[in-house]
Amino acid sequence: MTIPLxxxxxxxxxxxxxxxxxxxxGAVGLLSGIFGVGGGFLxxxxxxxxxxxxxVAAASDSNQIVGASTSGTLAHFRLGNxxxxxxxxxxxxxxxxxxxxxxxxxxLRALGNADFLINITYxxxxxxxxxxxFLESLQALRKNKTTAASSQESKPRKPSCYARFxxxxxxxxxxxxxxxxxxxxxxxxxxxxxxxxxxxxGVGGGFIMVPVMVYLLRMPMHVVVGTSLFQxxxxxxxxxxxxxxxxxxxxxxxxxxxxIGSSLGAQIGAKIGKRLHGDQLKILLAxxxxxxxxxxxxxxxxxPDVLLAYTGGH
Amino acid sequence: xxxxxxxxxxxxxxxxxLSAAAGEISLKTTPGSVQIGALYDGETLHVEGTAPAxxxxxxxxxxxxxxxxxxxxxxxxxxxxxNLGSLSFEAVPGVYLVTASKPLADLGPAxxxxxxxxxxxxxxxxxxxxxxxxxxxxxVKLKAAEGLYRETPxxxxxxxxxxxxxxxxxxxxxxxxxxxxxxxxxxxALKDGQVAAQGQARVEARLIGAPSLLADMAFGHAALYGxxxxxxxILAGLGIGLVFQSKGAH
Numbered sequence: 201m202t203i204p205l206x207x208x209x210x211x212x213x214x215x216x217x218x219x220x221x222x223x224x225x226g227a228v229g230l231l232s233g234i235f236g237v238g239g240g241f242l243x244x245x246x247x248x249x250x251x252x253x254x255x256v257a258a259a260s261d262s263n264q265i266v267g268a269s270t271s272g273t274l275a276h277f278r279l280g281n282x283x284x285x286x287x288x289x290x291x292x293x294x295x296x297x298x299x300x301x302x303x304x305x306x307x308l309r310a311l312g313n314a315d316f317l318i319n320i321t322y323x324x325x326x327x328x329x330x331x332x333x334f335l336e337s338l339q340a341l342r343k344n345k346t347t348a349a350s351s352q353e354s355k356p357r358k359p360s361c362y363a364r365f366x367x368x369x370x371x372x373x374x375x376x377x378x379x380x381x382x383x384x385x386x387x388x389x390x391x392x393x394x395x396x397x398x399x400x401x402g403v404g405g406g407f408i409m410v411p412v413m414v415y416l417l418r419m420p421m422h423v424v425v426g427t428s429l430f431q432x433x434x435x436x437x438x439x440x441x442x443x444x445x446x447x448x449x450x451x452x453x454x455x456x457x458x459x460i461g462s463s464l465g466a467q468i469g470a471k472i473g474k475r476l477h478g479d480q481l482k483i484l485l486a487x488x489x490x491x492x493x494x495x496x497x498x499x500x501x502x503x504p505d506v507l508l509a510y511t512g513g514h
Numbered sequence: 515x516x517x518x519x520x521x522x523x524x525x526x527x528x529x530x531x532l533s534a535a536a537g538e539i540s541l542k543t544t545p546g547s548v549q550i551g552a553l554y555d556g557e558t559l560h561v562e563g564t565a566p567a568x569x570x571x572x573x574x575x576x577x578x579x580x581x582x583x584x585x586x587x588x589x590x591x592x593x594x595x596x597n598l599g600s601l602s603f604e605a606v607p608g609v610y611l612v613t614a615s616k617p618l619a620d621l622g623p624a625x626x627x628x629x630x631x632x633x634x635x636x637x638x639x640x641x642x643x644x645x646x647x648x649x650x651x652x653x654v655k656l657k658a659a660e661g662l663y664r665e666t667p668x669x670x671x672x673x674x675x676x677x678x679x680x681x682x683x684x685x686x687x688x689x690x691x692x693x694x695x696x697x698x699x700x701x702x703a704l705k706d707g708q709v710a711a712q713g714q715a716r717v718e719a720r721l722i723g724a725p726s727l728l729a730d731m732a733f734g735h736a737a738l739y740g741x742x743x744x745x746x747x748i749l750a751g752l753g754i755g756l757v758f759q760s761k762g763a764h
Contacts, residue, residue, distance in 0.1 A: 206555035206690070210725035211732055215555040215690040251660070251691065263743050270751025275758065316590050437744050444740025448732050452743045453724075459747055463754040500594040506656045507587045508649070509597050 225461025233469020276426025297395020539713030613669030
């Protein structure tokens, strides 16, 4: 008569509360649908807190992001928010950068202070990205209130050195969906840089990729979200298959419960995102990134309960 | 001649001690083995047995030993807590549950090897410079926080003495985080500060049903498992997306 609340996860080697995992998937999927981030930087630590081994948490999270980003990409595609051309170029850059990043992390580990550098990079990156986005969006929101002019109209005010630089690059290409003209080199190089950082930090890189698309590629926020999800889909397919083969750490049952929750959340998120103004979206994402940064910083400063940690995970 | 007499006496005493130590405790567990199916969420292992009259009983459930590779947290730059050195705890039990008819501390030195404090002196830590009492204590603390290591006082209920024997029983709650493998349930009867009798039962935990199928596939056909996990995730994502589309169309 009663619905079973617990399920045993054979790869994680633990039983979990199905409702809690489903709810966690739904909440992170909602954020993923709104902001176009994979949510790995939130999901993996929460799964570890629920008793899932770190390596299994990270790998199974990638598996569930495959489902959530499929659902999110579909929702954004229907809304006309996926720039496939840009997504594929970023992806190619990301794969090359990711491969390079794996080698960098091997060298860092051999030098012996990899964890220190990873943690510092993480906090600085989150702080910089979150802080910049927050301040920029706040200014834009204030401007909107006073002048009633759209943020897009106010942008051409500064034909900066950066704008002249990117216009001067060779192999210019039209990205119709994003409404921009750029050199092919831009998404390839920036995708590569994000790939390097993501590999070093052990995350999907959505929360770095989104600001890169907004500020460096100057894509409209709504197209950024859909395109980011499209790109994350492929990154996570690669991670899921590699982790299954090399480490046997993908718990499919865990991923399936998470992804049913997160796919539903992503659909709702995409609809909420559509109702929000680009600057509102940016300021909310910036707040989220800053909260994660503060949480990480607290983790680095506060005395841990246990002075040992399992290897692996984010 | 004196030496020979002394040796004979020593041998006699030793054989007497061994025969006393060889006293057997009969043990029965219900269930006899643990089946880890899809709905497994821990299980209570009921233990019954007989021990020498007047003895106290200690029960220990342990097994699935493996090496545990970990990171040691320390302060970098005197300020930030981070994973610094790597260390390995070798052949540590995956699960270690101990209980007795009295608090273990009240049972004297003979009970000490069974306590969590005694157990943490038994395994090997690598590298040698990381083998500190603090690291051993932290390891046991971490496992206890995960519910895998536990010391329960007075979990064994003793019956009244009947001739040379007395019955005992206990309910041991096995953790939900139980890995498949072979576990040993050991019973030790302590009398006058000495081990009066011992017994052991083998308890096997094995995966059945869906968890067994999935684990076989994940470890035996890893590439196929990875591809299937990906394809099903994509189909689930598409399915949910299409459901929302049809809802939107109405």
